[in-house]
Amino acid sequence: MTSRPRLATDVNYVNGLAALALFVVMAYVFMTSDVSAPAGFAxxxxxxxxxxxxFDMLDQGAIEAEGFLVAFxxxxxxxxxxxxxxVMLARREDDEQSVTALADGGFLSRTKETSSERRSDGDSLLGRNDGEDAGSSDDGGDD
Amino acid sequence: MAIESQYYLLLSAAIFCIGVYGILTRQNALLFLMSVELMLNAANINLVAFSFYHGNLTGQVFSLFTMALAAAEVAVGIGIVLVLYRNFEDIDVTKAATMRW
Structure with missing residues (x-):
């Protein structure tokens, strides 16, 4: 299931030229504008x-600002x-086995495996499959 | 000696264009999320730079709220990526071409 990371070869570099052109335009505009010196803070x-x-306590602050209590x-x-x-998006549709470690992102729940196979597979992903048969119930699950 | 405001704008434009580049070239949904974060943070740099330029703290406070909004956006975005993987067994954004499946 897992694989080592590889360099992406499906990158569309031609579309990226649009971003480069955007940067050139923005840099030209910024560097040719005459901006006065910043005022700085009191x-x-x-x-x-x-x-x-x-928290809208503007009279106690040393520097001028606006109140943001409503935004807060x-x-x-x-x-x-x-x-x-x-949470709503991450919840499974068939809400029967939601305690196992989702090392596979929930992919195995769509296959035709039984829940015990799924559990042992999750244990092997966690690296602790030392002699455990599929029927043992020491996983602290919800069954 | 303060840095001139143009250089803040230049940095912000560079980060924003890196985000646009990522969105235009990649097909991975997680890289899309990361690129959107870059564009949001470019806007934050502008807010803080103009806050210093005008000597008013409103921009800095507003950038804090923008960061909180970015956190909310990422939470929903990762949930959507999870559902995408569950339904398509991949997070390639070009495979999910319809709103309903």
Missing amino acids: DGSIVASIGYAM IVIALVLDAALDGA
């Missing part, structure tokens, strides 16, 4: 000011939704 702790800006809440909800989405 004296004071930048990290503390970031923390105050994140929204990003918390988005991360929660992403976690739920990832």
Whole structure:
């Protein structure tokens, strides 16, 4: 199942020229523009000011910023939704054997093997197949 | 002595174009995810550079939120790659040509 890494030979280098052309255009525009010297930050702790800006306590920060409390809440909800989405996507359709190590990404569950063969195969992938027959039940599984 | 802002923009453009290059040339879904991350982080460099340019911390705080959004995106993306592997036994993005199978 596993194989050593090989150099990719199916790379489409011609399409990559578009990215190179994009970089040339962007570099030309940036280097020919006259940008004045950066203003820089006022004296004071930048990290503390970031923390105050994140929680809408702008009067305590040394450096000017905007409040981000609403964005903070929204990003918390988005991360929660992403976690739920990832779990939903990773869950198997036939939810009967979900404890074994998914060293194969769930590929073997689609083949016609029995669950005991699958379990011993997972053990061999983990390197501990020392004399264990397929019927033993010492895997701490859910059966 | 501060670095001039053009060089931040040049670095950002270079990283962004490396991401575009990866998306245009590769067919592996995981490499797609990595390339999208490069493009997102190029935008972060621009945010931080212009934050310093204007002397306002808004760009730096916003780049933190962009990083959190990138984490959420990767979580969903890896879930999609897992489903792709389960259904096609491969993570070549050109094999999944339909929305439904």
